[in-house]
Amino acid sequence: MTKTRRPTRIQARNRAAILDAALEVFSAHGFRGATVDQIAAAAGLSKPNLLYYYPSKEAIHEALLSRLLDTWLDPLRAMDPAGEPLEEILAYVRRKLEMSRDYPRESRLFANEIVQGAPRILGFLTSDLKALVDEKAALLESWMDEGRIARVHPYHLIFSIWSLTQHYADFDVQVRAILDGDDPFETAPAFLDNLYRRLLTSA
Amino acid sequence: MTKTRRPTRIQARNRAAILDAALEVFSAHGFRGATVDQIAAAAGLSKPNLLYYYPSKEAIHEALLSRLLDTWLDPLRAMDPAGEPLEEILAYVRRKLEMSRDYPRESRLFANEIVQGAPRILGFLTSDLKALVDEKAALLESWMDEGRIARVHPYHLIFSIWSLTQHYADFDVQVRAILDGDDPFETAPAFLDNLYRRLLTSA
DNA sequence: GTCTATAATATGATAGAC
DNA sequence: GTCTATCATATTATAGAC
Numbered sequence: 001m002t003k004t005r006r007p008t009r010i011q012a013r014n015r016a017a018i019l020d021a022a023l024e025v026f027s028a029h030g031f032r033g034a035t036v037d038q039i040a041a042a043a044g045l046s047k048p049n050l051l052y053y054y055p056s057k058e059a060i061h062e063a064l065l066s067r068l069l070d071t072w073l074d075p076l077r078a079m080d081p082a083g084e085p086l087e088e089i090l091a092y093v094r095r096k097l098e099m100s101r102d103y104p105r106e107s108r109l110f111a112n113e114i115v116q117g118a119p120r121i122l123g124f125l126t127s128d129l130k131a132l133v134d135e136k137a138a139l140l141e142s143w144m145d146e147g148r149i150a151r152v153h154p155y156h157l158i159f160s161i162w163s164l165t166q167h168y169a170d171f172d173v174q175v176r177a178i179l180d181g182d183d184p185f186e187t188a189p190a191f192l193d194n195l196y197r198r199l200l201t202s203a
Numbered sequence: 204m205t206k207t208r209r210p211t212r213i214q215a216r217n218r219a220a221i222l223d224a225a226l227e228v229f230s231a232h233g234f235r236g237a238t239v240d241q242i243a244a245a246a247g248l249s250k251p252n253l254l255y256y257y258p259s260k261e262a263i264h265e266a267l268l269s270r271l272l273d274t275w276l277d278p279l280r281a282m283d284p285a286g287e288p289l290e291e292i293l294a295y296v297r298r299k300l301e302m303s304r305d306y307p308r309e310s311r312l313f314a315n316e317i318v319q320g321a322p323r324i325l326g327f328l329t330s331d332l333k334a335l336v337d338e339k340a341a342l343l344e345s346w347m348d349e350g351r352i353a354r355v356h357p358y359h360l361i362f363s364i365w366s367l368t369q370h371y372a373d374f375d376v377q378v379r380a381i382l383d384g385d386d387p388f389e390t391a392p393a394f395l396d397n398l399y400r401r402l403l404t405s406a
Numbered sequence: 407g408t409c410t411a412t413a414a415t416a417t418g419a420t421a422g423a424c
Numbered sequence: 425g426t427c428t429a430t431c432a433t434a435t436t437a438t439a440g441a442c
Contacts, residue, residue, distance in 0.1 A: 010407075029319055033235035036436065049408050051437065111318050111373075115311050116232055118376045125380035133381050150401075155382060156394040163370035164363055170314075171366070173321045177328035178336050179358060191359040198353075198401045213425075239418060252426050254419065 015053055017043045019067070022060045027105040030112045031061055031120075062120070065113070068106050069124050073132050075099065076158075085143040086200055093161055093192050100169035101185045107169035133158055149200040164192060218256055220246045222270070225263045230308040233315045234264055234323075264323070268316070271309050272327050276335050278302065279361075288346040289403055296364055296395050303372035304388045310372035336361055352403040367395060 021042035025034040036057050040050040054060045075095040079088050100107055113121055137154040144151040168175060168184055175184050224245035228237040239260050243253040257263045278298040282291050303310055316324055340357040347354040371378060371387050378387050 014407090030233045030236060030315075033233060033319065035434085037434095046409060047436090048410085048438080052407065055437090057436070108318050111314075112233075114374050114377050115314050115318065116236065118380075122376070122380065125377055129377075130381050130383075152397065153390050153394045156387075156391060159370060159374075159378060159387075160367055160394075160398070163366040163374070167362060167366035171317050171362075173325070174317050174328055174332075175362060177321075177325070178333050180333075184359075184362075187356055188359060191356045191363075194355065195363070195398075195402050199398050217425090238416085240416095249427060250418085251420075251428085255425065258419090260418065 011053070014043070014045065014049075018045070018050055018053055018060065019064055022064055023105050023109060026061060026064060027108040027112065030116070031057075064109065065121060068109060069121065069128070072106075072110065073129065076132060076136055079136055079139070081139050081142075085148045086197070089140075089149070089161075089200065090193055090196055093165060093196055094189065096161060096165035097168065097185070097188060097192060100165050100167075104169035104172055107166050111166065111170040147202070150202045152199065161196075164195075214256070217246070217248065217252075221248070221253055221256055221263065222267055225267055226308050226312060229264060229267060230311040230315065233319070234260075267312065268324060271312060272324065272331070275309075275313065276331065279335060279339055282339055282342065284342050284345075288351045289400070292343075292352070292364075292403065293396055293399055296368060296399055297392065299364060299368035300371065300388070300391060300395060303368050303370075307372035307375055310369050314369065314373040350405070353405045355402065364399075367398075 018039065021044075022034075022039045024042055025038045028034075029038075034057075036047055036050065039057075039060065040047045043050060050060075054063065075092055078095070079092050083091075113119075118125055133155070137158065140149070140154040140157060143149050144154070168188055172184075221242065224247075225237075225242045227245055228241045231237075232241075237260075239250055239253065242260075242263065243250045246253060253263075257266065278295055281298070282295050286294075316322075321328055336358070340361065343352070343357040343360060346352050347357070371391055375387075
């Protein structure tokens with residue numbers, strides 16, 4: 001009994017290692033720029049062994065993306081219609097910024113995909129993402145109608161949050177080249193908090 | 204005399220066609236994702252003929268990037284110390300947004316490079332770009348010291364302008380997937396103008 | 407499950423005719 | 425200057441031993 005190894009254990013361990021290695025390589029080089037060799041080496045496996053777990057490079061990439069998209073929308077979903085409007089928005093900004101700090105590779109994986117025209121996730125953009133954004137834009141507009149936040153274009157407001165927060169992950173190398181030693185994540189939260197307070201608080 | 208073709212003419216024409224085709228292909232697929240075949244086809248040349256003008260794929264990419272970087276900083280350079288602070292900043296935002304609208308491929312070429320760690324232009328970031336940003340950040344701070352605009356982190360202010368404007372070029376496919384038929388460049392200028400007025404006008 | 411060896415293809419670059 | 429044909433290499437994927 002003790003001698004019979006549970007194959008599921010090894011499989012789970014290897015699959016996790018592969019996905020982590022693939023995230024590292026795909027986010028740094030894009031789909032075409034990444035090679036199966038690099039991913040296998042980063043995962044500590046031989047190339048054929050890696051392809052034993054995932055049948056193709058494409059399959060690894062798909063698995064990664066589908067895992068990412070599954071949680072990518074959670075921060076926006078968490079924006080609560082019952083909460084205090086300005087605080088809900090500021091909390092969303094904070095969450096997105098924390099994701100850029102803690103999961104920059106995921107952000108860059110996504111960015112690589114979008115910049116190149118979203119060939120693999122256009123469906124996600126036009127279905128799940130659009131539906132959620134439409135819902136939350138309507139919520140933002142209702143808050144504006146009630147005079148609880150200043151009136152701005154709700155879709156551009158959401159785009160602004162994405163771009164301002166994801167910039168610190170996607171353009172990390174540029175930000176750090178300019179800030180030299182300073183950690184952008186030390187000072188960005190206060191900047192963004194102030195920005196959205198000023199934008200959304202009626203004068 | 205009339206029979207002797209000026210080779211410079213043809214060369215200039217073909218070189219221009221190659222760079223335009225390369226911009227199209229590199230910006231859409233990244234350096235590794237682009238193939239010499241694709242570029243040659245887009246330029247209307249055979250692959251060997253293309254390589255007659257540029258010795259390698261790398262050389263084409265370098266020529267493109269160096270041409271881009273040469274003008275990439277112009278809008279920021281144009282921010283005039285002698286001008287009215289808020290208007291100078293708003294004009295910079297407008298210029299950057301117009302560049303995203305009129306030259307999205309250039310923006311995506313740059314974005315592809317940065318997202319993947321800027322392997323080819325790290326030197327530019329830490330020298331030319333950093334020097335200019337340092338200079339303009341000092342200018343912004345002097346305006347804040349004089350009380351002519353609200354006090355915010357000057358570097359994050361510049362990052363915010365980059366991210367908010369370039370987002371409409373780099374993430375164009377996502378923006379349009381969500382806005383459906385609406386043209387983002389119709390409504391973005393007013394949104395950004397309002398945003399920076401509220402941020403920088405003292406309460 | 408994991409490996410070595412290798413097949414099959416894609417791609418960057420060159421040779422050489424015209 | 426431009427082309428067809430081709431080389432050399434990189435890369436995805438598979439075969440088959442262990």
